[in-house]
Amino acid sequence: MTELIDGNAVAEQIRTDLQDSIETLADAGVRPGLATVLMSDDPASETYVSMKQRDCEEVGIEGIHVEIDEDAPAQELYDTIDDLNADPEVHGILVQMPVVEQVDKRRVLRSVDPEKDVDGFHPENVGRLVAGDARFKPCTPHGIQKLLEHHGVETEGAEAVVVGRSDIVGKPMANLFVQKEPLGNATTTVCHSRTADLAAHTREADIVVAAAGVPEMIDGEMLKEGATVIDVGINRVDADTEKGYELVGDVDFESAKETAGAITPVPGGVGPMTRAMLLYNTVKAAGAQQGVDVELP
Numbered sequence: 001m002t003e004l005i006d007g008n009a010v011a012e013q014i015r016t017d018l019q020d021s022i023e024t025l026a027d028a029g030v031r032p033g034l035a036t037v038l039m040s041d042d043p044a045s046e047t048y049v050s051m052k053q054r055d056c057e058e059v060g061i062e063g064i065h066v067e068i069d070e071d072a073p074a075q076e077l078y079d080t081i082d083d084l085n086a087d088p089e090v091h092g093i094l095v096q097m098p099v100v101e102q103v104d105k106r107r108v109l110r111s112v113d114p115e116k117d118v119d120g121f122h123p124e125n126v127g128r129l130v131a132g133d134a135r136f137k138p139c140t141p142h143g144i145q146k147l148l149e150h151h152g153v154e155t156e157g158a159e160a161v162v163v164g165r166s167d168i169v170g171k172p173m174a175n176l177f178v179q180k181e182p183l184g185n186a187t188t189t190v191c192h193s194r195t196a197d198l199a200a201h202t203r204e205a206d207i208v209v210a211a212a213g214v215p216e217m218i219d220g221e222m223l224k225e226g227a228t229v230i231d232v233g234i235n236r237v238d239a240d241t242e243k244g245y246e247l248v249g250d251v252d253f254e255s256a257k258e259t260a261g262a263i264t265p266v267p268g269g270v271g272p273m274t275r276a277m278l279l280y281n282t283v284k285a286a287g288a289q290q291g292v293d294v295e296l297p
């Protein structure tokens with residue numbers, strides 16, 4: 001029987017477990033603050049940011065949302081980041097990606113104070129992750145590690161294939177899998193758009209992380225029997241539904257579940273975990289900045 005890896009359930013558990021740390025901070029007079037910044041009219045980005053703000057409210061984090069017109073000069077975004085860096089009530093800053101074309105993405109990543117960089121995208125934090133001394137693990141790959149842990153999936157000695165090499169998922173996921181630490185120690189291959197024979201790699205994998213952004217590109221024939229399949233893709237494809245689209249992953253779920261031992265659904269798999277780990281990083285940031293020892297789940 002194929003096991004369904006329920007991201008909503010694990011995320012709910014993490015939010016519940018974070019309550020103790022949030023209370024510890026409250027006892028010290030600290031309310032964690034997370035600023036989300038959106039400079040885009042992409043409907044998916046708007047959805048994600050409002051979900052993140054709703055999560056903050058639910059767990060007792062102060063959510064601050066800044067929306068910048070997508071046609072505004074890039075300087076408005078750079079100035080906003082400077083203001084949030086200087087605001088002592090803001091412990092975490094997240095600039096929703098992708099940013100509009102007039103903005104220099106690398107400048108944005110460099111501008112966020114590394115101690116408030118709850119995405120873990122600042123070059124200093126990327127370097128620390130690679131060096132095995134992560135300050136903030138990027139939310140999606142960290143969430144995937146938590147899913148694997150909750151479902152007892154062994155990474156040590158496993159063959160892991162990461163499909164996709166994005167800065168947000170593919171690269172940090174591969175870096176976490178190769179670390180000499182729990183939920184690491186995997187023999188890791190990164191496949192991408194120029195990989196000659198993708199299926200030859202995925203068929204050897206005990207763990208497949210699909211993060212290429214191509215709807216349903218991985219099917220059951222491309223998998224090893226019993227593999228754990230983590231689907232990061234959240235693609236909106238036209239459909240005859242109320243919203244005019246449906247969400248599909250990078251994995252063809254119906255086909256893959258015939259071969260996989262365990263699999264995440266879309267929606268309800270990795271997405272909720274990305275949001276839960278953002279709360280986790282915000283609580284961690286608040287504790288570090290205010291000198292309060294918080295125990296994290």
Ligand SMILES: Nc1nc2c(c(=O)[nH]1)N[C@@H](CN(C=O)c1ccc(C(=O)N[C@@H](CCC(=O)O)C(=O)O)cc1)CN2
Binds near residue numbers: 140275
């Ligand atoms: N600054 C960042 N930008 C982006 C990140 C990130 O980690 N930091 N990741 C992605 C997408 N993402 C976060 O913003 C994200 C994707 C999906 C979900 C989610 O909860 N998905 C739900 C379905 C939501 C829906 O109905 O559309 C699910 O899968 O169940 C949360 C966050 C890009 N940008």
